[in-house]
Amino acid sequence: MSQTDDFVLDIGEIREKARKNVADGAQTSSYKGDVGTIIRLLNEALATELVCVLRYKLHHYAAKGVQSEAIAEEFAVHAEEELGHADKLAQRIVQLGGLPDFSPKGLAERAHSDYVVVSTLQEMIRENLVAERIAIDVYREMVRFIGDKDPTTRRVLEDILAVEEEHADELSDWLVKTQ
Template sequence: MSGAITEGYRADRDAVVQILNEALATEIVCVLRYKRHYFTASGIHAEGVAAEFLQHANEEQTHADQIAQRIVQLGGEPNFSPEGLATRSHAEYVEGDSLIDMIREDLVAERIAIDSYREIIQYLGDDDPTTRRMMEGILAMEEEHADDLVGLLSDLGEPC
């Protein structure tokens, strides 16, 4: 009666749940940062950039939901507690003072997530292919977000 955990599951379930809870915290922090940036973006170029922030926030929320669902499938409990959220997250919550600062902070966070998720994928290897595939899909979206943000900076005439 262990749900998705069969005798063939080779990963350390407790370690995977802990890693996924850190990824969950990262996604939640990213949702919050992108939402703040969406609501506070201002200036002549703000409308298009804010729309991108909102799209990224919604996609990060989808990632958080996927991760939480996988944690439950593994017999764990997703940690949504706001207490300690920032310390569990791989990315920081930085507000940014201007539209350019916001884009740059989001790019930094995406790059941190990309590196973290790549490490998670390597750690999982063939021991938990379902979680690995989920994280590979999330990683691909994080890479797309980073490309989008670089494009925004370029469109605004900012060096990356």
């Protein structure tokens, strides 16, 4: 007997369960995650993305130097992508029945990365690269922690992680070019 032969559904039971707690929306009885913990983790990631947007925006406008125009444009692109990550995280928090925490109060404390003000182009690249490396490690740990308990959240995090890795790769290249 193959693995696919073991797949059995009691559609009557699934229909009955779907009618119970219908106000829970997408969160059905088969959900295995700890909703409170996952919402907390997602809100911390949301804070991190918002801090990254602000840092990238600052660096976009403050970049000066010979190669500043191209790097400033890259910072702007990264800011937009980080904002997209924030939107995805906020949407998932709402799907899980939570409220995304966009409050500026305590934003820096909730975030995993720092908002560091620096003056040179190379320092800007380095600080953004450090922040991306932090995000990569945190997202990897979140993916590991969630595992198969919440495949939808895991997929959102994996998609964001892939972009953060691209950002780190690009910034690493820029760091070498500006030395």
